[in-house]
Amino acid sequence: MMHGLFFQNIARHIQLDAEEEALLKAKLHCRAVSKNESLLKAGEHSKMIYFVTKGCLRIYQSHQNGEETNILFCPENWWASDVMSFSTGIPATYSIDALEDGEVIGIDYRDLEKLYIQVTKLERFFRILFQNGFALYQNRLTLALSTSADVRYVLFNQQYPMLRNRISQKQIASYLGITPVFLSMIRKRLVS
């Protein structure tokens, strides 16, 4: 049942026949996650790529001083992984954990490599997925380099209105690359 959202997501870019869908389905690992649970810790090898069917994950980097930088929120219908670690086997630089109770579907790296051969359309699906992610980060990078924090906050609210009330300001501040204190000041200015 919860596979519904998953195959719907796949169908956005490729059309699988019944046999292909079955091959893929056989390799899916459904899993519940609870708030603050960790799905990947920096330093580990990221063996799984996750699709979120319920709840919300965050992908972040931890720094020496104990601070963290969120690089992506992954609510329902998003994919989450430390891509570099997943694809090359090097230790993860990012960590992933859950911001809410929820459910994810995981695919193992070795299974996916086999699936790429059995179901070559999947190669196309992930090509398009990474292509879009590439463009998304490119856009975020331009924003980070060229606009001020209040503009970035307004755009965040416009682009992810769902997340606005779901995610704590501390997490949003980290995503925008500012301190919670400064985000609070921005919000005060915007209300007036």
Added chain:
Amino acid sequence: MMHGLFFQNIARHIQLDAEEEALLKAKLHCRAVSKNESLLKAGEHSKMIYFVTKGCLRIYQSHQNGEETNILFCPENWWASDVMSFSTGIPATYSIDALEDGEVIGIDYRDLEKLYIQVTKLERFFRILFQNGFALYQNRLTLALSTSADVRYVLFNQQYPMLRNRISQKQIASYLGITPVFLSMIRKRLVS
């Protein structure tokens, strides 16, 4: 001859047989570019993806006030394109031009879509290419959000020692998201 570097680059991720190589070769458009020449202007539709065999390109966004933000330098052996425009046909948000005289190999979008079907390995190649680019931008974004300009400058010099003396400070400043004036101050501090 200049195709050498191109097929070497392809061979990093997939192995083409003679026939496949010929199919691909037939669709390559070699082209000389001169310094400051434009390969893509924001607003146009990006029909081509480029591979640089000689020289160096920059991909950047122009802002209303006339300023520009470089998001990527593409020296020899790199690929350049406005990925979103190339893959969806929407108008380009980025512009591309040459920082030096050089040579590029272009592939047309329609040709590539056909090639994906004739030579399915190419789907894999570009999946990996975008996967790596995805990770690269993810990393740049984290840096931009969490570190100061002098750290970013030092890392840039470490990662791209080749480019350090090839690219003007104005362009590097734009890539780092700071003003040329401030980059000059950073350099002064670092020398001492």
Added chain:
DNA sequence: CGCGACGTTGATTTGCCTCAACGATTGTGG
């Protein structure tokens, strides 16, 4: 109920920008 994390507010400091002026370098037309 009480503790700890969160959000707000104020005072102060720091990172980076703007504006402006000046040599040095590049490039361009005569």
Added chain:
DNA sequence: CCACAATCGTTGAGGCAAATCAACGTCGCG
């Protein structure tokens, strides 16, 4: 090939954006 203009890199003075430090009320959770 030279002369002049334009762009580039540097330096200094002053301003704004965002961080730090600290204090306080509130809420969620054990």
